[in-house]
Amino acid sequence: MEERIAGGYDPFVLPFMIGIVFILTYLLIALIRIICIMPKSDRKRLGLSLLKPKIIYKNIKDIFGDCLLHLKIFKCNPLLGYMHASIAFGWFMLIVIGHIEVALFTPQRNGIIYYPLFYRYFVAEQTPTPKGSLFFFLMDFFLLIVLSGIGLAMLKRIRSSALGMKRTTKPCVADRIALYCLWAIFPLRLLAEGFTAEISGGGFLTKSTNTLLANFFGNDINVLPMWWAYSIVLGLFFLALPFSRYMHIPTEPLYILLRNAGIKPSHPRKGIAEAEIYSCSSCGICLDACPMNTQKKNIKYSSVYFIRFLRKNNTQKTNEIADKCLMCGKCVAACPVSVDSCALKQSQRSTITNKLPYNYSFLNDVTIHSETHISDINAQSGSDNNNVLYFAGCMTHLTPAIIKSMTSIFETVKEKYVFADKDGGICCGRPLILAGRTDAAKEVIEKNRELVRNSGCKTIVLSCPICMKVFKEEYNLQGVTILHHTQYINNLILQGRLKLNKSEESFVYHDPCELGRGCNIYNEPRNVISAIGELKKADKEKDKSICCGGSLGSLTLDYADRTQITRESLQALTIENPDKIVTACPLCLKTFGDQSDTPVIDIAQAVADNIK
C-alpha cells in the first residue's frame, strides 16, 4: 500500500480533529480533577495498586472483560452482550488494526492522529498483495461486526424486548446526538470506504459496497462528501461525548483502576464517585433489576436516573431517589460496569444526615450480658477463649422463634456461649450507615467492638444479616471469626456436631439481600436445607433474589409499595409450590410472615425442628 495523497492531509479531517482534541483535553482535565479531589489516602491507594502485579493483572483482565467484551452482560443476556461487545470490541480492533496498518505501510505517518481513521482515503493499494488483502479483510470483518452491533442497537431502541429488556432508558438530548452520531459513524465509514474502494482497493465488504453503489450514484462525486460526513459525525460524537452517556467509554477503565484499588466513595461527587457516575452507560439493565419497578410509577427512582441526576447536580432529585432506594443491591449485582449505586446513594444520604445531631452518650453505660450459658456442665468445654458470642440483633428480638431455635441448637451441640444482647443490646450500626449517618455509626460500632473484644470470645454468631454485613466490613475484628447462623449451622453439620433428620418437607430458600449480595453467602444455607429436606428452586435466586420489601434501606418507600414488593418476592419464591419458605433474616421473616400464604420460617427454626 502506498500513500495516495501527498502531504497526508485533507481539510475534511478538521471536524474530526476538533472533536478529538476537545475530547482528549476534556478527559485529561477530568482525570486530573478526579485525582486531585480524591482524598489523599485514596490517591496513595491508587498509586500503590498500580505497582502490584496481582492488581495490574486484574485491571487488564477487567478492562478487557468488562469494557471491550462485556462478559457480564453476556452472562445474563447473550444477545445484549453481543450487541455491546461487537461495537466496543469491533471498534477497538478497527483502531488497533488501523494503527498497525499505519505502522506497517506508512511509517512516516506514525503518530498522526487522524491518519489511521481515514487511511483508506490517503492510502491505496495499486496492486493486490496478500498482506494488503489480509488487512482489507480484517478491517472489513471488524467493520461488519460493529455494523451488526449497531443494527442490534437500533433494534433495541425500537423494540427493547427483542433484546430481552423489559424497559430501556429514556435518552436526553446529548444522548440522542451522540447516539445518532454513533449509529451514523460506521455506516458512513462503510460508505466512504466503499466509494473510495475503486481507487484504494478494499475487502469483501467495501469492495462489494463499491460495486453496488457505483452503479447507482457514481463514485467520484461521492468520495469526498462521504469522508467529510464521516469526519463530521466523528467530530460531533466526540463533542457530544462528555455530555452524553457514552462518556462511559473513556471513564470505565479509570473506574476499574480505582475500584480494583479498593477505593470507596465518601462523597457522591468526589473522587471515585465521579469516575463511577461517568462510567454508567445508561444501558438500563438496572431498570429491570430494581424490585420497586414492578410499579410503573417507581421507574423514575432507578439507579440509572439517580446517576443521571447526580451528573446534572440536581440535588433535589438525587436526594429523592437516594431516599427511596431499598439498597437491596440488585442493580449493583446486575450492572455491567459494576457501578455501586447503593454506595453512591448512601453517600448522597450522608451529605444531609451526617449533619444531623445525635447524642449517644448513653453508650458508655452499656454492658454486655455476661452470663455464660453452659447447657451441660459435664460438657467438654475448652478455654474461655473458645466461647461463642451470640449476638441476636435488634430485629431478632422481634422474632423470638429464631432466638429460641438458636438456643436449642446451642444446647444440642453443648456449645459454651454468651448471649450478648439477651436483655437487649445496642444496634449494630448498619441501619445508621444505610441512612447515611456514618459518623454516628462509628460511635456505635466502636462500642460494640469494645464489647466483643472484652468478651474474649473468638467466634461471634449473628442472626441478622444486617449485623453480619457491618460486622464483616466495618468492625475490624481480627482474630474473631464472624459467622452468620447459617454458616455456623453449616459448620456444625460438616463437623458432625449436629445430626439432623431429613424430613419429607420441601423448602425454598430466600436469599436475604444483606446476606446474599451483601455478604456473598449463598451456598451454606442451601447446604443446610438440603440436609433437612428437599430444596426447591425459586424464580429469582441468589444475586437475583428479590428483596422482601421490609428493607431498612429505603427511607421513604411507603407501606403499600413495600407490600407490593413483598408479594412479588413471594410469588417468585413459590413457583415450585414449596411446603415452606426458609429465610435467614428476621426482617424477611417478619415481612414475609405478614403476607405469605405459605408458612415462612427461619433457617434456624427449620434446623431446630429437625434435630435428631
Place this chain on the structure above:
Amino acid sequence: MIYEGKQKIWSDYQKDIPDDHYFYVRSCIRQSIFPASEMVFLDITRNKLQKDFFETEHHTTCGGIAYHSDAIPQETAMTIIARQFALMHKYGYENYVCSCITSFGLYTETLETWREFPELEAKIKEKLWESCKLEFAKPKYLAHASDIIYKFRNQIAQQAKFKLINKKTGEPLRVVEHIGCHYSKMFPSKGFGGAEYPYVLAGMIEAWGGEVIDYPERRHCCGFGFRQYFVQTNRGYSLSNTHKKFESMEPYKPDMIITNCPGCPYFLDRWQYVISETEGKTYGQDGHGIPVFTYEEVAGLVLGYDPWDLGLQVHQVGVEPLLDKMGIPYNPENKFKGLNNKDLGRPELPSCASL
C-alpha cells in the same frame, strides 16, 4: 356571652335565707386585716336594714385554717364547729351567719357530712358534751354574710348615696367579682348562682349600678391555697396563680375587684404590689393597681360611709382613683389618721401600684 343563659342558671341556684334574727360569727383573718368590714356589716344590717344580729365573745375560730393545713383532724374541727352551733342555740338563735368563706365551706361540709354519716354526728355530739358540756344543735339556716347583703342588695340600692358608676362618663364601672373557692365550688347548690356562675356578688354589682366582667380565669383561685402561702418556699406558686388571674382580666380594664372571702382581697391586693415590685407590671390605669374591696366595703361606699372609716387606708393598692371615679368625697389628710386624729404613720411608698 348570652345573659339569658346565665339568668337561667341563676334561677336554678337559689337558696332560702331567713328575713331576720341572725347569729353572727366573725372571721379570724378579716378581724385582723379588714376589721372595718365586719363593723360596717353589722352597722348596715342593724342600723340601715334594722335587722337583729347577735354576736358573742365566746365564739372562737372554726378551725378551718388548721383543718385545711392538715394540722388538726376532722373530728376536732367538727367539735369546734359543734360548739359554735351550740352557742347559737344557747343564745336562742337558729340562723347561723358567718363572715368567713373558709368557715362557711367548712360548716357546709360538716353539716353535709353529718347528714350522710349520722353515726359521726352522734359521736361529735358526745365529744361536745364531754369537752364543753354544751347541748348539741344544728342551725336551721346557714348563710354566708355576703348572702345577707345579696338578699338585701336592693334595699341597700334604695338607700344608696353613690352608685358603681363613673360619675364623669355616666358609664357603669367594670367590676371583677371574685368568689371564695369554698363558697360554692364544693357544694354548688349552697351558693347563690352555683359554682360556675355564682350570682352572690354579681347580683350586688348589678343592683348597685356596676357591670360585671366575665374574664377567662374568673373561676381561678386567688392564689392563697393555704399551704401555698404558709410555706415561704411555696409562695412563688401562690403568686403565680394570682398573676394568672390578673393577666386574664387585664384586657377588660377592670375598675375594681369585689371579693367575699377573707384571703382573696388580701392576696389580690398584696400580690399586685409584689408583682409590680418583681415583674414591674401593674394592671390598673396610669400605673396604678386595681383596687380590691370586700363586699361590705363596697356596700359601705355605696351607702356613703367615710372611706377612711371603712379602713380603706390599709389597702395596699390605693383606692383614691376609684373614689374619684365614683365621686365619693374624701379628705386625703385624714387617710392615715386613726382614732382621735392619732397619726398612724405612712407606709413607705411603693414604687408602683399605690397612691
Place this chain on the structure above:
Amino acid sequence: MTGFGYSLTPSSRINLDDKDKEKWNKLIDLEPDVLKCMACGSCTASCTAGIFTKTSLRSAILYLQNGQEKQAMEYVKSCLLCGKCFMVCPRAINTRHLLLSISKIYTLK
C-alpha cells in the same frame, strides 16, 4: 425592685395557641405519616435505645404536636435508627424517615 425570696413559677401548661405551625407543616410535607400516630406506644416499648434512654417516637410526636420542640428532641436524640419501631408500628408509619425528618426540620435554625 424589692426581693421577696420568691417569684413567679414558670407555667408548665402547654399553650397550643403558641405552637409554631410552620415547622410542623414542613414535617407533614416531608413525612405525612406523622399524622397517623395513635399513641399506642409500640415503638417505645420495643425501642433498642429505649432500654438505656428515654427515646420514644410516640412521645416525640406528641411533644411536637404540642409545639414543645426542645422536649421532643430529647426523645429522639439517642435513636439508633435500627428500625424496630417500623416493624412493630400497627399503622405502618415510616418511622425511620419520620425520625430523620424530625431531626432535619427541628434542628434547622
Place this chain on the structure above:
Amino acid sequence: MKTDLYKNYIKNANTHRMNNNVIIIGGGPSGLEASAQLHKMGYKVFLIEKDSQLGGHLAKWDRLFPDSIEAKSILENILENINGVKYFLNTEVESITLLDKEYNVILSNGTTIPATAILVACGFDLFPAEKKEEYGYGIYDHVITNADLENWFKTGLDDRIVKNPKRIGFVHCVGSRDEKAGNRYCSKVCCATAVKQACEVKEAFPDAEVFCFYMDLRMFGKGYEELYLKAQKDYGVRFIRGRVSEVAENIDKQLVIKAEDTLSGKPVKVTLDLLVLMAGMKNCVSSAKIANLFSLKTDEYGFFTGKDSIYKLQYSNKEGIFHAGACTGPKTLPESLHEARAAALAIDNYIKSLE
C-alpha cells in the same frame, strides 16, 4: 285456580295478622321500620309520634357515620315502606287498660285504639348540654352541640359559627361517662359522630385546626377505625386524650379551653373559635310517663330494660309489650333498625301464639 288456592291458603294462614292491631309508640327510625315490617306482614299498625314530624333524630341529622351517607336518603328509604300505616303526629298516649289480652289505648287526641301488642320505640333524647355548666352551652356565643352542627350542615344557618374559624374543638362524652351528670354509661355513638363531624367541619373550613378532646376513643364498628385514621391522615385532626374541664370566654368572644393532655401529663390550653359539645344520649323525656302507664321496668337511667340484655332484649316485662331502638339504651342507627325488625318478628310470633 291453583294460584287462587294458594292465595287463599296464605290468607288463611295469616288471618291472625289482619285481625290484630299493633300500636307503635315513637316515629323515629326504629318505630317507623317496625311499622313498615308489621304493615307488610298484614297487621293493622297505628304509629304514635309526639313530635310534629316523623323520623326522630334522623330527620334532623345531615350525614351518618362511618361513610357519610345522607340521613335524608336513609329516612326516605324507611318512609317509602310505611304507606298504609295509620299514624298520629303531635300525639301521646294518655291511658291504657288491659282487657283480656287486649290493650285499650287512649291517645291525647281522644282516639281509642284496641291493640294486641304494643311496641315501645320512644328512642332517646340528646343530653341537655347546658347541664354541663362548665362548657357554657347557651352562655358563650360560640359553643354548639353535635345536633346544632348537623343542623348547620343541613341548613348552613347558625349565628354561633363564625365565618372563618381558625380553631375548632370537639368535646367527647358530654353528659356520658359522667357520674356528676347522672350518666355513668357510654353513649356509644358520639366518638364516631365527633370524628365524622371533625372531618366534615374541616372540609367546610380547610384552614382551621380541629381538635378532638377524648377520654377513650371508642371506634368499635366496621369502618370506624378507618374513619379515625382518615381524620388524622387526610384531615389532620388532632386528637388530644383528655377531657375538657373548663371553658371560658375571652374578650374577643373566643373560647379558652382547659384540658389535660394525659399522654404527656401536662395541662393544655387552647383558644378556639368554635366549640362543639358531643352531647350523649339520655332516656326519652316521655319514657318515665310510658313506664308508669304501662308498668314497664326501667334501669337507673330511665332506659327500659328488656327481659334480659342479650336474648330477650325486645321483650318487656309485660306480656304483649315490646321494645326496639334506643329506648333501651344508646344504640347506633343500624342497631335500632335491626332491633325494629327483630321486634316486629317477636310481635308476630307473640300474636301467632295467642291464636
